[in-house]
Amino acid sequence: MKKIKIAHKFYLLIITFFSLTSCLKWAARAEKKLPDETALHRTYDYSGKVIIIGAGASGLAAAKVLEKNNIDYTILEATNRCGGRLKKDTTLADFPIDVGAEWLHSAPITLNKLKGKHGEEIDEELIPYQLESTATWDGKEYKVNSTWQNDFRYNFLPESKFKNTTWYDFVNENIANTVIQNIHYNSPVVSVDYSNNEVSVEILNGATFIADRVLVTVPIGVLKSEKISFIPELNQERKDAIEEITFHPGFKVVMKFSDKFYPDAIECEVDNGEKGYYDIAFGKETQDNILGFLCTGNETQKYYDLNSNDEILDSLISELDQIFNGKASASYSGEYILENWGQYEFTLGTWTQAFQEKKSNLKILNQSLDNKVYFAGEINDPYKQMGVPGAILSGYYSIDKLLTDQ
Ligand SMILES: Cc1cc2nc3c(=O)[nH]c(=O)nc-3n(C[C@H](O)[C@H](O)[C@H](O)COP(=O)(O)OP(=O)(O)OC[C@H]3O[C@@H](n4cnc5c(N)ncnc54)[C@H](O)[C@@H]3O)c2cc1C
Numbered sequence: 001m002k003k004i005k006i007a008h009k010f011y012l013l014i015i016t017f018f019s020l021t022s023c024l025k026w027a028a029r030a031e032k033k034l035p036d037e038t039a040l041h042r043t044y045d046y047s048g049k050v051i052i053i054g055a056g057a058s059g060l061a062a063a064k065v066l067e068k069n070n071i072d073y074t075i076l077e078a079t080n081r082c083g084g085r086l087k088k089d090t091t092l093a094d095f096p097i098d099v100g101a102e103w104l105h106s107a108p109i110t111l112n113k114l115k116g117k118h119g120e121e122i123d124e125e126l127i128p129y130q131l132e133s134t135a136t137w138d139g140k141e142y143k144v145n146s147t148w149q150n151d152f153r154y155n156f157l158p159e160s161k162f163k164n165t166t167w168y169d170f171v172n173e174n175i176a177n178t179v180i181q182n183i184h185y186n187s188p189v190v191s192v193d194y195s196n197n198e199v200s201v202e203i204l205n206g207a208t209f210i211a212d213r214v215l216v217t218v219p220i221g222v223l224k225s226e227k228i229s230f231i232p233e234l235n236q237e238r239k240d241a242i243e244e245i246t247f248h249p250g251f252k253v254v255m256k257f258s259d260k261f262y263p264d265a266i267e268c269e270v271d272n273g274e275k276g277y278y279d280i281a282f283g284k285e286t287q288d289n290i291l292g293f294l295c296t297g298n299e300t301q302k303y304y305d306l307n308s309n310d311e312i313l314d315s316l317i318s319e320l321d322q323i324f325n326g327k328a329s330a331s332y333s334g335e336y337i338l339e340n341w342g343q344y345e346f347t348l349g350t351w352t353q354a355f356q357e358k359k360s361n362l363k364i365l366n367q368s369l370d371n372k373v374y375f376a377g378e379i380n381d382p383y384k385q386m387g388v389p390g391a392i393l394s395g396y397y398s399i400d401k402l403l404t405d406q
Pocket residue numbers: 053054055056057058059076077078079082083084085086099100101102103104105187188189190217218219222227228251252341346347349350351352376377378379386387388389391
């Protein structure tokens with residue numbers, strides 16, 4: 001029995017070593033894969049009209065290129081706001097909180113690439129996400145990680161966060177600000193007809209928009225749901241590729257407490273996806289105690305089975321009470337924000353991890369439909385970055401293709 005336990009521990013050590021080593025390789029590779037220049041550095045003399053579907057990071061990035069080159073374009077956005085999975089809250093704390101994307105998983109220089117700025121020096125103040133106190137929780141046992149484990153993780157996967165701003169602010173100030181006048185809000189696209197020379201795009205209220213070429217930037221969850229009809233229909237190969245991409249359901253909660261009874265982060269054991277609590281105020285200039293909770297994957301269903309957001313909060317506070325002997329309910333202010341990205345009609349998931357997907361599927365998803373309809377978004381990023389950087393770079397990449405394909 002003892003032998004089995006030792007063998008099991010050894011096995012876990014090997015798995016941890018290899019997954020961390022691949023993270024290191026991934027982080028180093030990701031920086032090397034950043035393009036030297038993007039569509040922001042080129043000029044285009046395209047004379048047609050373009051429609052962009054979706055005003056998330058990728059759609060806004062593509063629009064920035066069109067704006068810069070005085071190309072006629074319209075952005076059709078389903079909701080009443082831009083940013084997509086980038087969203088900030090300024091009501092809960094004395095600092096702005098990212099309630100969508102939050103971390104910069106890549107090297108800081110990536111921010112310059114996204115803005116089209118040359119050089120190594122970045123303008124943004126970042127917080128290195130080097131945690132000092134972390135723990136794991138398996139539902140029964142709470143284990144504090146060693147300093148060595150914390151340092152090891154940071155050295156292998158260095159991440160950062162914006163100090164006084166958010167991902168939403170970054171995209172708003174550097175990308176969205178020059179294109180927002182061309183966004184038609186509350187305009188969910190229901191069909192894209194590319195059977196004629198021009199492409200006809202219909203929105204829910206029946207209005208139709210015509211363009212020479214269209215860039216679709218909706219999340220893969222929306223494509224999976226088939227809420228947008230393509231005429232002619234997407235071929236089976238593309239439908240299968242869309243189906244095979246993993247896009248976990250999930251949600252994010254932000255809670256306010258009077259005391260900081262928790263460590264920098266607690267990773268909870270789950271079979272599939274991610275679940276964890278983390279100090280959102282880490283490294284921020286604030287007196288507020290703000291704890292975040294992220295859950296994706298199968299575990300999400302347990303929370304979705306509850307009747308309301310308040311019940312989800314009750315269950316989180318009770319789990320924290322179990323770990324911290326009642327300290328959570330004693331200091332919980334009752335104020336929270338819950339962003340249910342997995343069930344928002346125009347997102348239907350959290351994020352994709354392109355590097356875990358089949359290359360052949362990624363290639364299919366990046367092909368145009370008859371050189372008239374193109375695709376961008378985090379899953380269409382050919383430079384294999386994660387999250388927001390991937391989405392923005394895909395916007396630049398796909399609009400370049402759209403403007404230059406014969
Ligand atoms: C909780 C959470 C945490 C995350 N954390 C991080 C992180 O820390 N770091 C990171 O880099 N990334 C993170 N991500 C991922 C990151 O947010 C995404 O990769 C990125 O924002 C995707 O941008 P996008 O433009 O591809 O898609 P989106 O931002 O989803 O934009 C798509 C747009 O299309 C619109 N749309 C959808 N359907 C239609 C339709 N039918 N008609 C018209 N418009 C439509 C949507 O409303 C939306 O505005 C996180 C995501 C979530 C949900």
